[in-house]
Amino acid sequence: MIPIYNISDFPSFQAIDDQFMLERFESLQRPPKLQWPHKHSFYEIMWLTSGTSVNVIDYHQVTVEPDMLFFISPGQLHLMNHAQSVKGFSLTFTESFLLINATNKNALKEFAFLDNSYASPFFKLDSEAIAELSPILELMMNEVIRKEKSPLIIANLLFVYLNRIQRLINQQSTGDTDPNNVVRYKLLKKLIEDNFKTQNSIAFYADKLNLTSHRVNEICKAVTGKAVGVVIRDRVLLEAKRLLVHSEQAIGQIGDELGFRDFSYFSRQFKRQEGLTPAEYRKTMHGKYQSSY
Template sequence: MPYMQSLRTLNIEELRCNAFAQDGQQFDMCRLEDFLQESAMGSHVHRHNYYMLMYVCRGQGQQLIDFAHHDVLPGRFFLMYPGQVHAWGSHDGLEGHLIFFTPAFFTERYNNNNLREFPFFNTSHFLPYIDLSAPQAASFGYLLEAMLKEYHAKEEDYLKTLRSFLNILLYQCKRFYFERAQASLPANDRTAVLIVRRFEQLIEEQFREKRLVRDYAQLLLLTPNYLNAICSRVVGKSAGELIRERVMLEAKRLLLHDGRTVAEIGASLNFDDNSYFGRFFKKYEGLSPEQFRKSIHQNHSG
């Protein structure tokens, strides 16, 4: 299909002068300003097959992540995971750090730590970034500079050291991410955040097979009404909305990225009837799957 040709899935080996990939490793790191100067591959809509962390210390800009536009501002730390749709927008004087890594790089040492335990790597409705306070930004800046120094020095066991730095960085982000989610809730409601986080993990794992709130409530040992109430309190949406949004997000990703027909994509999402998939999609997007596919190409190609 000609309107699919502008979309690419970027491999980590395609990144700028990736010394680690050339050595058979799956990690890269650089300064944000160097990446933007050296590479234009992210200027069109694309998908990553790796994780990307981006810290901004100066400048401003915009980027598209899963069909939503986000401002790129100083003190903002972005966290992206494989499969997300991404494109760079305008940017002016951006400086900071970029880290790219694959699941294999992380789990080689932390094989008991599932990357999906980090809330920012399995959510479709929370923001894909953290706004750091001045002390937090200073701490992150110090850690990232230490990582970059280790990256360039390549001394003995430097890969192990980088994995340790990465683990610390992700757990710090997890702490700040939960603090933000909990800050707007009364103290006695903060356990609700953990329930919603587990619900999101289950959706991520099973949204193709399970579409009903009662299925997830049963897995969580809750009643459907209670699960709906908790989701409404924490994120302002019902449990059913969160399930539908994840199905819709995957449908849009596939319509943009996958060359299969609409009927084949619907079947891959366990819609037995293509006409039902079309009605479902149009109800929540306002466009048919075919119209959405063409509109995205027109807006983001060239």
């Protein structure tokens, strides 16, 4: 069973209920028996200012270096190991906190880099980006260390901080940054998350979004470079990996749970994507994700 942690599991004077926390990474108080890997119920943006670590998000491994932002979204499998002299900041928040005083309830969905960290979990900062983001982070830190914190001030600063990050990413991106398309893609991703085990039809998702299948495919390709069918397949594959590594279920049961019509078909499809059969993948990866910080 993979544990799911809340913000309140990391006690801090610089937290606001179970909604927000900004801490120096080296001062972060972790649960006494923190388990790796685990999942979060919140968003986290790590900014390492010195040191290195190896972070794994849903089986994408990244060596995190100084002045790199690293993004983790709710529900993603997170493993951190090989940490060396790590210093920096850990910023965690929930959707409800960000939207405390937002008139646009799709505000969070417009940040394309959030909920997309399975594909792009980090962003390297240059000197100009550091100069742009540092003052906002400092303002947030100054507010959270006050005895009487203002959630409204912090939420507004967080909103500015996320917008600046998105703008910096957009400047380097070749993908579609139209907020309307990003919002629609986020809605599509949520639908896929809720239905991928039973629905692989593009028409099903198009109907839920009140769009044509062609238009949904256009939006998906514009934002991610991938067709809808590939996004659905990737989500099923991710779940197969999670279950193979972190459950005791028989491979046939996993195939059944994910909607494959028979064991051999599941095995062939998995090998086509990963280059290993499910059994080979389980054997190869089982020990790798049992590390700790």
